Every structure is written in structure tokens, then in C-alpha cells.
Amino acid sequence: MKLVHNLLLLTFFTCIQFVSSQESEVYLFFDSSSSETCKIDIEGEGEQTVFKYRKENTKCVLYFYICDKVFTFLKKEYKTEIISKRKFKRIIFKSSDLITRDLVMDYKPIIYIVQKEGDKYCKYRVGFIHSFISVD
Amino acid sequence: MITGCETEINRYEQENTNEKLEIPIMHYRTLKEVLSESDPLRKSLSKIVASQQKNSHNGFSIDTNKVLEKQFSAFTEYVFIVNRPENLSVRVENYVQRVYPNDSISQYLTEYPIVEQNDSVFLDFDNIKVTFIDEPSMVFAKVAGGCEPELVQTEVCTIIPCTGTNGNGEPVNHIFPGDCECTDSPNSCSSPYLDCNTVLAVVDNCDGGSSTTNPPETDPITPTTGGNATGISNGDGNELNTGLTPNVGDKLLPKAVLDFIETLPQNQKDWLESLACNTIVITGNSSCNQQLHDNIVEFLSANIENAQVTTEAQAFFDAAVEELQNNPDAEVDWEDRIIRDSSFTGSKADCMYNDLKSSNQDFADRINKFEGDFPVSHLKFIADDIGTAKGRTIAPNNTPGTPNSPDYVITIIINNNSSSSGMDQRPNLLLAKTIIHEVIHAEMFRKIMSLLNNGSFSGVTLQQMEQALSNGDFPGIHEFFRQSQDWQHSQMASFYINTIAAILQEYDTGLEVQDESEIQSLYKSLAWEGLRYSSVPAWANNPNQSQINSDITNYVQNHQNETCP
Numbered sequence A: 001m002k003l004v005h006n007l008l009l010l011t012f013f014t015c016i017q018f019v020s021s022q023e024s025e026v027y028l029f030f031d032s033s034s035s036e037t038c039k040i041d042i043e044g045e046g047e048q049t050v051f052k053y054r055k056e057n058t059k060c061v062l063y064f065y066i067c068d069k070v071f072t073f074l075k076k077e078y079k080t081e082i083i084s085k086r087k088f089k090r091i092i093f094k095s096s097d098l099i100t101r102d103l104v105m106d107y108k109p110i111i112y113i114v115q116k117e118g119d120k121y122c123k124y125r126v127g128f129i130h131s132f133i134s135v136d
Numbered sequence B: 001m002i003t004g005c006e007t008e009i010n011r012y013e014q015e016n017t018n019e020k021l022e023i024p025i026m027h028y029r030t031l032k033e034v035l036s037e038s039d040p041l042r043k044s045l046s047k048i049v050a051s052q053q054k055n056s057h058n059g060f061s062i063d064t065n066k067v068l069e070k071q072f073s074a075f076t077e078y079v080f081i082v083n084r085p086e087n088l089s090v091r092v093e094n095y096v097q098r099v100y101p102n103d104s105i106s107q108y109l110t111e112y113p114i115v116e117q118n119d120s121v122f123l124d125f126d127n128i129k130v131t132f133i134d135e136p137s138m139v140f141a142k143v144a145g146g147c148e149p150e151l152v153q154t155e156v157c158t159i160i161p162c163t164g165t166n167g168n169g170e171p172v173n174h175i176f177p178g179d180c181e182c183t184d185s186p187n188s189c190s191s192p193y194l195d196c197n198t199v200l201a202v203v204d205n206c207d208g209g210s211s212t213t214n215p216p217e218t219d220p221i222t223p224t225t226g227g228n229a230t231g232i233s234n235g236d237g238n239e240l241n242t243g244l245t246p247n248v249g250d251k252l253l254p255k256a257v258l259d260f261i262e263t264l265p266q267n268q269k270d271w272l273e274s275l276a277c278n279t280i281v282i283t284g285n286s287s288c289n290q291q292l293h294d295n296i297v298e299f300l301s302a303n304i305e306n307a308q309v310t311t312e313a314q315a316f317f318d319a320a321v322e323e324l325q326n327n328p329d330a331e332v333d334w335e336d337r338i339i340r341d342s343s344f345t346g347s348k349a350d351c352m353y354n355d356l357k358s359s360n361q362d363f364a365d366r367i368n369k370f371e372g373d374f375p376v377s378h379l380k381f382i383a384d385d386i387g388t389a390k391g392r393t394i395a396p397n398n399t400p401g402t403p404n405s406p407d408y409v410i411t412i413i414i415n416n417n418s419s420s421s422g423m424d425q426r427p428n429l430l431l432a433k434t435i436i437h438e439v440i441h442a443e444m445f446r447k448i449m450s451l452l453n454n455g456s457f458s459g460v461t462l463q464q465m466e467q468a469l470s471n472g473d474f475p476g477i478h479e480f481f482r483q484s485q486d487w488q489h490s491q492m493a494s495f496y497i498n499t500i501a502a503i504l505q506e507y508d509t510g511l512e513v514q515d516e517s518e519i520q521s522l523y524k525s526l527a528w529e530g531l532r533y534s535s536v537p538a539w540a541n542n543p544n545q546s547q548i549n550s551d552i553t554n555y556v557q558n559h560q561n562e563t564c565p
Helices: A002-022 A083-091 A101-107 B003-016 B031-037 B038-053 B137-144 B255-262 B268-277 B288-301 B311-326 B348-359 B361-368 B428-452 B462-471 B475-483 B487-495 B495-511 B521-527 B545-558
Strands: A025-030 A037-042 A046-051 A053-057 A061-066 A069-074 A081-083 A109-115 A118-128 B025-029 B061-071 B078-085 B093-101 B105-117 B120-123 B129-132 B149-161 B191-202 B223-224 B331-333 B339-341 B378-384 B393-395 B409-415
Touching: A025 A061, A037 B149, A061 A118, A069 A109, A083 A118, A101 B031, B025 B031, B031 B061, B038 B093, B223 B268, B255 B268, B255 B288, B268 B288, B268 B311, B288 B311, B311 B331, B311 B339, B311 B378, B311 B409, B339 B361, B348 B361, B348 B428, B348 B495, B361 B428, B361 B495, B393 B428, B393 B521, B409 B428, B428 B462, B428 B487, B428 B495, B428 B521, B428 B545, B462 B475, B475 B487, B495 B521, B521 B545
Parallel strands: A025 A109, B339 B378, B378 B409
Antiparallel strands: A037 A046, A053 A061, A061 A069, A069 A118, A081 A118, A109 A118, B025 B061, B061 B078, B078 B093, B093 B105, B105 B120, B105 B129, B149 B191, B191 B223, B331 B339, B393 B409
């Protein structure tokens, strides 16, 4: 009986491990109303103090900047999802500091950015831009 | 009187021992007769005839007054004389429809070069060309089953009886071989003779038998060609047709290419087929582009390894065809293997790119590294709105949520928005710099791909990357990769400033830079644009930052909105 119990436990932990390393979803909160700032390295201008959360909207791509990290939302490929406040409150958000080239290359997490727009909570499926995706 | 014919008979019997060839029963028919007897042919030909009447027929028309019917045991062929708009009279051409008992039809063209010699005209049977219609590239492989098909020939002779009457005024008895029983004056009686025509057939050597007997179920397009036709005299008493110059491709494609084409999705197969101008267009306007078709086929043929089209070539084919299908104005250089999206072609950046490539050897060499001799990856240029960035290079990847680039294809985007970063607002020299800068990024990606032996960065883990770089031939990249997240800019700033500056100076002055000492400071300053990051050691430690910044700012202010010269 104890052996069966241990086997079940082992199976359970194996599943948890699989989800966290292979199919994990990471949620980032994009607080566009925040006045928080950070210093970033701007080409030709050196280190500059800028708002932590910035957006750039082009024809096909919506760029989310969180300090020096760049996340892209492809307008043609994904739809913005509106989520309820209840669901929003249940989301466990991570710090964008956790998102690095190394982590993304090894674990390939699915990244979502959630932004409060007016009284709505919008969820975007985004990609993290690193030096093995694209460079300017 | 029949001595000559005895020779003919001997040759006839000798040729008939050729087991590869079945001698058909041949006779001329009128089109009306033919159409009344063959439903599938009627359906097929009526479209062609109708399209000819509308004058929308592509390439050639057929003479419907005279049809040569050739009855083989396994099928019947109908041979038409081909007419072309250009009357160059150097070839005879026939259009052949083959009808199988199951009503399936195959069709092909045969060309017979005309040779003039000693005031006589001959058909050159040694250089006959056969071109298949509909799916020309698939025929030989299927017929041959991997073996080379063989063109064989023999002669078919018809006894032409003597004419004239005997002493009783009755037609002469025909004795052949032998003299006619002419009892009238010799002038009223002709000798019998054999009218011999050459018959040719493409046969499959794999089974050692004739393809004319058992065509494969799945391949109803095994051709046999008839060398006889009517029209001009060949000087031997036979008549030749007056077909005109054809405009068809006739190459035997490698089996690997044929196999590749066969596995293509139907839409790609249809598209490729539509490019071939030797396909008869039944209705509507032709969108054929024989040059493009030939370029693609040559590209595939030149990229075969282990009897297969290489994975890299297949990937480039996919990317290029997708581009051409979506954007007919796009341009694909199949030789150099560079795709220029329709957004890019004709743009200021396109103009600059072409100028750079044609005028600067160093830049051309860098581009050449993406060509066939270095088959690791290829380039695709597009113009798009990329916000404040001036240019962007996207590695081959299909990572969800990020801008992607097809396997083995590195995409370079040049900004075309209306901001100061957009190409039209940028100084020419700095736009040239952006193109060079992005091509160097692409070259760095290419080098890593060569180590990874992978067409995409998507599935690559950090460990694989580290392992490939540590074992590879690019220790510089490895070092920068380990030290910096922005390893590309760091390496470019350390090792490529003079390269970029020299290309810019040569482009701007038209004078070759022989030595780095000749590079003027302005061009070195301009080369720094895009690399001036605090995290880039070569920039952070550069004592001339102020001068460089000033040079770039002034140059931008004084050369805005330039057009490509």
C-alpha cells in the first residue's frame, strides 16, 4: 500500500515538474499607469531614465517595453483576450526580470502580458525578443 | 527496277527486330473523323480548337486539317502539325495526344530539327526533343522508374503499288518485290516502292520492354513520337511538315527534382506548372513565366545531395514560392538565392542595395556568402514599419509571438515608416550603412547556423548553443556570446567598424579603399550608428564618442530626405 502511495506521489511530482519546465505560462503585468522609471541604454544617447512601461504601436506589431526588455504582440496572429476582474485577481504575475534569453531558450515559456485598459483587463500572448530572435 | 526497294526491305526487317518498339498502324484522318470516334479526344481538342478561335491560345496553334492517327496495341496517338507565330523554319514540330483505353489522355510536343545539306532538307532524328505537356517534369521519372529512358527509332514502310494498266487495260498486278506487269509503254507504268517513315519512341529501360505496350496505371503519359509528317519535301521523296520553331523547355530533370515536385502541396504544384509556357493554356490568359520556371528547376537541380533536394533548398523554395504566390511583384534571385519582398523591390533601400552590390566587392562578397557555395542560409529583404528602429535582422525561427523567419532564411527588415528612422527620410549613406549593418548581423546568424547544423534557432537550447560555439570555428562569437547579451553589436563594434566605413567610403567616393589607413574619419563615424550602446565595450571605451556623435548628427541634419541616386 505504501509502495502504491509512493508511486502516485512520484507521478504527481513528475507532472508538476513537466508543467513548470516545459509548458509553463508566465504572466507579466503591464502597468501603463505607473510612473515608475528605470535606466536603459539608448543607442547614441547613453543611459537614460525612462518610464518602466512603454508601448510602441506599429502596423502589425504592438511592442511592450518593460525597462530594457521587449515583448511583441503580433496583431495578425493573436487576438486580445479580455479577462474578468475576478480572473485577473487570481493570476500570479511574475517579474519581468525573470524573463531572460537563457530561460526562454531553455524552457520556452508561454508569455502573457496583462494590461488594464480603462476598466478592462486585456491579455496579450507575446513573444520575448532576444538576440537569437532578432537584432536591430 | 526494285533493287533499291530490296535494300529498304532488308532494313525494314532488320529494324523490326527491335523488340523495344511496337510498330503502329498509321493513317491520316480528318479532324472531323477523329473527333467523331473518340470522346476523350473530342473533349480535349474542342477546347483547344475553341481557344484557337478566340486567339487566346498560348504559344502555338495546331493544324486541324490533317491528323496522323497511330494505333498502338495499348493506346492511340493523334499527331498534329504545330504552327508558331514565328516562322523560322528550322524545326518541325508536332503536337501529340495519346488516348488510352480508359479514356485518359496524355500530350506532348516533339521537335525535329531541320538540317539543310546539298540543297536537300532533312529531319535530324538524332536531335529530337520531346516535351511533355501538363506535368512535363514528372513524366520521365515515372516512365523510367529511376532509369534513364531511351529514345529508339525504327522505320515503318508502306508498299506503294505500281500504277498503270496491262495490255487489257486492267490495272496491273502488283508483284512486290518485283516488276509491275506493265505491258503498256514503260512510261505509263511506275515501279512499286516502299514509302518508309521513321518512328520514334521513348521507352523505359528498366523492364527492358516497350513503354508502348503497358503504360503504368498511374502514369498515362508515356510518349511515343512519330518522325513522319507532311509538308515540305526532304529530298528523298518523303514529305515533311512545316512546323515552326517551338519555344519549349525540354530538359530531362533529375529524379530527385521530380520526386520533390511530386511531394509538393497541390497549390505549389499547380503554381509551378502554371509557370511553364509549354503548357497549353486552354482558356483565359496565360500567366506563364518560363524564365522563372527554368530558374526554379535549375535551382532545385543544383541543390541535390544523396539523391534528394537538400533540406536547405527545400526551405528556400518554400519561402520563395510563398512570397511569389502572395506577392507577384516580389523578386527572387534563384541564382543568388535572395528574396526581395514586393514591399522592398523598387524602394529606396532596394536601389541602395543594388548599388552597393554592384559597386562594392566587399559588400558583394558578404552577400555572396548567402549564395549557393555557402548553403547555410539565405536572405530575404522586406520593408516594413518597425517603429523607431532603422533596420532589423530576424533569425530563422518560428517562436510563437515573435516575428518569424522561415527555416534557413534570414530576414532583413528596413524601416519604411514616415519617422526619421524611415528609409525615405534617411540620408543615402546612412541607409546604406543600415543595410550593411543588417547584412553583418545576418552573417553572424549564418555562422552560428553552420555550427548548429540546424535550419532554425527555434528548437535550440542554450546548452546546444554553448556546445556548438565552444567546439566551433568562431571563437570570437563564442567569447562575445559568453560576455554579453548584446553579443552581436559588441562583436560588430570591435571588428567591423573599418569594414563598414570602407564600404561606405568606396560607395560615396567611387574610389577603392586599398588600406584601412585611407579610411576617412567621417565614414568611420557613420559606421558607428547603431552600435553606440554603453553595454558595447568598444563604444564604452571609445575616446572619440563626442566627435562621432557630432558627425552623425550633423550628417543626418544635412542629408535628410535624399533620393537614391
